[in-house]
Amino acid sequence: MAWTSAISRPTRWCCCARAAIPLRASGASILRACLEYDMVGLNRGSALLELTSRAAEQAGRPLRLRIQVRSFDAMCQMIAADLGVGVLPQAVCRAQAKALGLHMVGLSDAWASRRLLLATRSGVPLSIAARLLGEHLRQAGVP
Template structure:
């Protein structure tokens, strides 16, 4: 049976000291950072290890290093600090007259294409609500929702999303971008298999878009040759314009760059090129009034765009 740790025996001063020692590799430096005497710091660390029942720090002539158990403790300690800072920030908002706080995590496509205008109208209607927006990869958004770090998430479909209630949000069209002198530039439409004859500019690893195109290449039986990987659609457009490869991007996300950089848009024939974005919250989690208002606002925009009734929520076994 796993040993249970008494939370009353773990305080924030000790956790902050532990993190400072781990980050600096020195008990002396960690004690100084936390304004503690060296002897008091050493005693706190020993008591902390005794409380957890695990050796967390490896001491040697080269300094202090984390043990495997120490790495786990470090991750949880940082998460606790993040939660406490969020707690402090949100209560501070109420004290200053801001009566609602929503944490919205969304992928790059949603933030570039749909959310700026949607958030502008929402905040105009609800000026007493603060929306904290973070751009993250789809998989990280799901984990944040499950862990309670985000209230509302928007991510690409087909992202595994166990434990979440999801609903369709918006639809975007993926197209191929290429420089005007590229062989594909003379085409209006192309299948992705034909594109695999050329080198690609792609997003960083773990992005849902890269996973989608890589899976399509695997199904076609042709390896996808990634020449350059970047972190944004803007950077992708510049790399493509420089002739470093072609790229698959959401059309609306790069429409402004197409004319400026003289890029050519070639539409994809493949069915997966029409992609849905999903909105999600944690299953069984009661939303705050502010988060509920935001979800209703975003769902209303989705309903208006589709000209249909608002989709009912469903429990996801996978988005």
């Protein structure tokens, strides 16, 4: 079975906190600074929680999950309510930072960068919904 990837987009993870929390560390120590606080995370089984848990283990620090939620928007709301800090895509945190008084610091670890791909099976016609999604993303300038 052959796959074709038509659209890809790089994303980076960041540590997101209330503006009052001093996340001034740089480089690989950013995650270590975040691990000093209670964490807001996604539900068990999410790829992000697995990545964050593994990174905390490699840093020799416990991941103190205070609350788990189902979406990035809910994470931002919980962080703004001072329930902890979280690891989120930079674009999500940036979109909510001003309205919720959040501060973000980009993570420089290798695991904190990913490329999202929209792939289809070669020779299999797309559904109308999938075709419309692809057209929308291309019109929005997603490479």
